[in-house]
Amino acid sequence: GQNIDQPTEMTATEGAIVQINCTYQTSGFNGLFWYQQHAGEAPTFLSYNVLDGLEEKGRFSSFLSRSKGYSYLLLKELQMKDSASYLCAVRALDNYGQNFVFGPGTRLSVLP
Amino acid sequence: KAGVTQTPRYLIKTRGQQVTLSCSPISGHRSVSWYQQTPGQGLQFLFEYFSETQRNKGNFPGRFSGRQFSNSRSEMNVSTLELGDSALYLCASSLDSRGPGYTFGSGTRLTVV
Numbered sequence: 001g002q003n004i005d006q007p008t009e010m011t012a013t014e015g016a017i018v019q020i021n022c023t024y025q026t027s028g029f030n031g032l033f034w035y036q037q038h039a040g041e042a043p044t045f046l047s048y049n050v051l052d053g054l055e056e057k058g059r060f061s062s063f064l065s066r067s068k069g070y071s072y073l074l075l076k077e078l079q080m081k082d083s084a085s086y087l088c089a090v091r092a093l094d095n096y097g098q099n100f101v102f103g104p105g106t107r108l109s110v111l112p
Numbered sequence: 113k114a115g116v117t118q119t120p121r122y123l124i125k126t127r128g129q130q131v132t133l134s135c136s137p138i139s140g141h142r143s144v145s146w147y148q149q150t151p152g153q154g155l156q157f158l159f160e161y162f163s164e165t166q167r168n169k170g171n172f173p174g175r176f177s178g179r180q181f182s183n184s185r186s187e188m189n190v191s192t193l194e195l196g197d198s199a200l201y202l203c204a205s206s207l208d209s210r211g212p213g214y215t216f217g218s219g220t221r222l223t224v225v
Contacts, residue, residue, distance in 0.1 A: 042216040100157045
């Protein structure tokens with residue numbers, strides 16, 4: 001089976017840095033995704049890691065360690081608009097195609 | 113460039129009825145996947161279509177089915193609705209099924225009463 005864990009909630013201050021961790025157990029790993037979802041809206045793609053290492057995209061960075069089944073999303077210079085849920089998702093390939101498993105999401109609150 | 117379009121946005125159905133939801137992917141995208149999102153279970157994968165073929169299916173009962181047309185538009189059908197089917201149904205599209213960057217539609221919020 002596949003399993004993904006993330007912290008349920010986090011709080012940080014505007015201008016600070018926050019790291020959201022994600023651990024996973026899966027077979028046929030074929031990529032890890034991070035999505036941002038504001039309340040009542042659709043998830044928005046943030047980042048994609050398929051190889052070990054750090055991917056940087058502006059204020060957002062994502063790291064992957066496949067051997068440890070671990071990823072994190074780093075948000076720098078936090079802004080109030082970053083208050084949202086952050087979803088970690090793993091794509092796995094099997095004989096029938098691909099399957100996505102989403103984590104429960106981490107609700108981030110950015111305080112002034 | 114238009115995004116992923118889902119219709120209708122909101123739907124209220126009665127237990128036992130059936131419902132069909134529609135998803136139009138971004139032009140040129142051939143992969144469409146469907147998800148159910150509920151407060152208790154989070155986002156769960158339903159199925160994925162690529163070039164009119166179902167590539168994979170999540171752990172949902174046979175009441176949930178889908179199809180994809182030659183223009184890549186996809187429909188999802190739920191028969192014999194149950195109260196627990198009340199959820200936000202999201203579809204996402206991408207150029208192919210192996211790359212990054214899936215784009216989600218705004219979803220259809222289904223309420224079963």
